[in-house]
Amino acid sequence: MARSKEFDERAALDAAMQVFWEKGYEATSLSDLTARMGIQRTSLYATFGDKQSLFLACLAKYSEATMAYYQAKLQKETTIREAIRSCFADIIAAAYDAKPNRGCFSINTMVELAPHDPEFARITRHNQTQLQVLFQQAIERGMETGELAEKLDAAAVSRSLVVYMAGLLVTLKSKPEREFVEDSLSTLLQLLK
Amino acid sequence: MARSKEFDERAALDAAMQVFWEKGYEATSLSDLTARMGIQRTSLYATFGDKQSLFLACLAKYSEATMAYYQAKLQKETTIREAIRSCFADIIAAAYDAKPNRGCFSINTMVELAPHDPEFARITRHNQTQLQVLFQQAIERGMETGELAEKLDAAAVSRSLVVYMAGLLVTLKSKPEREFVEDSLSTLLQLLK
């Protein structure tokens, strides 16, 4: 038999995800990846395939983690309204903490790759839709419990929320005044009344 | 004296803008630029400086044109509400016509360059703010004429609008179902009631 791998595949994939998330696809070089992953070029190709395959694996990993995060968050808070507000507030808080501000991996990919590649358009569109469904289900729960008004169109409102979230993630990349995004968020949440 | 330029500087700049708008900064090569601009490499450097200088000139040209477009649009329509709806409706319509979907040059730049370059963060943030002011002024006019409710917070609502617009431009890059974005838009415009 042969020797076994000397590195942790999951850890390496996670490191690659960080690089792609921060720099995007084109701006990330194979040297960037191997340096951060702590493995050699040859090992990378043998384990993850070429650059695009690795990127796809990273994006999938990110999507799963993110969906699990939002699913948990939307069920934990005391009220639906507060849960949703908390999702957006966390995004704002993270943007002013992190350096540099990475935003959302899926949204970044949507901007960089979706327009020229139908496969990436499909994947990122799917991620967006998954998130919208989570919001819709949360809103519907809120309507059932009486927390939210019965007249709400849960599908339409949740669609507004995810479109707005994409806008928030993008806008934060320019480091606007906190007041700017916080005012916009407060206003948006009036849609839940 | 010497010979005069053989090409139209404005036309060349406009051509460069189209390429950068469509492909972004990094993905655009000097060869892409010279091919579309119809000039030689040397002429490009002599006239516009290096790649980044040319990009900045293109972004400035785009911003001026876009602001003029929105300023005119927000004053032309019959009602403020309809004028604003029309701004967003045009974005949606353009996204399904154009191939590929270029979105907004300034927003694209915000995603690609702002996180790693404070100068680009400043420029794109400024563009975003300028647009927000246009919306705010329009809303204030609507409140004065009685078209819109007096209780509106024009600044906060206009901030929501531009954040949402960024989200719309980004979301459209994944070619979602029209229903998706149209539902979200109808819902968002309830903020103007």
Added chain:
DNA sequence: ATAATTCCGTACCGATCAGTACAAAAAGGA
């Protein structure tokens, strides 16, 4: 210990990148 098998490190591939040197060509002023 030895053989078999897999991983790892280096060094390289052709292609392309942004940017430039240089000389021929062209145009204006005299």
Added chain:
DNA sequence: TCCTTTTTGTACTGATCGGTACGGAATTAT
């Protein structure tokens, strides 16, 4: 017509890109 000045086209620079060939090192089974 001739000289000066600028533009233009070609060909090149060193660097970096994604991807790979290949041999030595390490590890397991025999």
